[in-house]
Amino acid sequence: MRERVSDPTRRTRPAGDSRPPQGGAAAGPPRTREFPDDDARWRAVLRRDRRADEAFCYSVVTTGTYSRPSCGSRHARRANTVFFPDPEAAERAGFRPCRRCRPDQAVYDPHTAAVVRSCRLMEAPGPAPSLGELADATGFSRFHFHRLFTALTGVTPKAYAAACRADRLRREILRTGTITEAIYEAGFNSSGSFYALAQKLLGMTPSSFKNSGRGERIGYALAECELGLLLVGTTSAGICSIQIGSDAETLVGRLRSRFAESGLTAADPGFGRWLATALRGAAPLTGDGGIPCDIRIRALGEWLRTALNESRPGSPARRAEPALPSPMA
Numbered sequence: 001m002r003e004r005v006s007d008p009t010r011r012t013r014p015a016g017d018s019r020p021p022q023g024g025a026a027a028g029p030p031r032t033r034e035f036p037d038d039d040a041r042w043r044a045v046l047r048r049d050r051r052a053d054e055a056f057c058y059s060v061v062t063t064g065t066y067s068r069p070s071c072g073s074r075h076a077r078r079a080n081t082v083f084f085p086d087p088e089a090a091e092r093a094g095f096r097p098c099r100r101c102r103p104d105q106a107v108y109d110p111h112t113a114a115v116v117r118s119c120r121l122m123e124a125p126g127p128a129p130s131l132g133e134l135a136d137a138t139g140f141s142r143f144h145f146h147r148l149f150t151a152l153t154g155v156t157p158k159a160y161a162a163a164c165r166a167d168r169l170r171r172e173i174l175r176t177g178t179i180t181e182a183i184y185e186a187g188f189n190s191s192g193s194f195y196a197l198a199q200k201l202l203g204m205t206p207s208s209f210k211n212s213g214r215g216e217r218i219g220y221a222l223a224e225c226e227l228g229l230l231l232v233g234t235t236s237a238g239i240c241s242i243q244i245g246s247d248a249e250t251l252v253g254r255l256r257s258r259f260a261e262s263g264l265t266a267a268d269p270g271f272g273r274w275l276a277t278a279l280r281g282a283a284p285l286t287g288d289g290g291i292p293c294d295i296r297i298r299a300l301g302e303w304l305r306t307a308l309n310e311s312r313p314g315s316p317a318r319r320a321e322p323a324l325p326s327p328m329a
Contacts, residue, residue: 041083045069057103058083059095066090071101112291114138114145115152119160119295125168127187128161152291153299154282155306163302166201170209179206200309203233203240213240213262220255220264221272222248225279225300227293231255232275232304234267239308242301278307 035041035055044052052069059066060076066084067073084090087097087104097104118134129137134157135145149157165187172182180191188194202209204216218240220233225244231251233241241258245251256264282303 038083042078046075056083056085057087057090059090064095065098066095066103067098068101068103071098073098073100111148114140115149116292118149122161122164131157155299155302159302160299163298169201173206173210199237203235203238211261213259216262218259218262218264219267219271221267221275223272223275223279239305244297278304
């Protein structure tokens with residue numbers, strides 16, 4: 001088996017990593033929400049929590065060094081500990097990196113890097129790459145790549161490619177003048193293949209989607225997940241919107257603005273319980289932090305669409321649990 005591994009001592013981040021440059025603001029809900037104040041950060045340092053390594057670093061005024069929260073060095077006194085959002089901030093304050101945990105160097109995992117690279121290839125415009133092409137691009141056999149991708153994202157490469165095409169379709173329907181133009185710009189070879197999948201991908205007809213959900217009834221539910229507060233909007237045809245944020249009012253406002261011509265209402269409480277139960281069966285959304293947030297959210301959306309379709313009455317693959325109630329109040 002061949003693996004293409006770059007120099008792990010370089011400070012640059014792995015290709016495809018969407019994390020911001022140190023000191024920047026992350027797109028989407030930041031991991032720092034798990035460590036909102038110095039007390040929470042200190043507790044993370046005491047338990048050497050690796051999840052906190054992307055959220056902040058800490059400095060010891062008596063030694064003049066800064067470290068990752070997971071550093072194995074002896075803990076300093078709390079009174080001598082100062083927290084910084086990233087290594088650059090610590091260095092600007094005059095601290096130097098710890099020689100033990102090397103907080104100034106990116107943590108590199110070749111498996112994670114391979115999955116991220118393949119996702120970026122699938123997200124690019126044009127025909128979706130085959131499984132063999134993705135495996136060749138990442139340096140793994142087809143079997144090992146498929147197993148690795150599914151283990152880290154919770155969906156297969158084919159499912160992720162479908163999610164990418166659905167994202168392009170949504171953008172093109174809103175951007176182009178006609179549905180026919182959007183079909184081909186999104187990568188569909190024919191209108192026949194498109195209309196067979198359209199409602200499953202959009203949760204409504206393409207015409208309704210383009211016209212702000214006109215004529216549709218949309219029910220929405222909210223549930224907590226590791227990335228923040230998740231909102232799922234559904235119609236009788238399927239999921240039409242998935243958003244992640246920190247505030248319910250803002251998320252609902254975005255949904256209402258996007259589908260201003262629809263009938264929007266909170267879903268039946270049973271659908272909210274279904275969503276919470278379904279999330280417990282999804283792949284971990286945070287993991288070790290190597291998979292960028294946008295990939296995790298896209299994979300989660302595809303996972304939920306599959307779970308929702310399989311839970312609908314009459315589906316040949318319907319799961320025994322959780323059973324799907326009507327999303328409408």
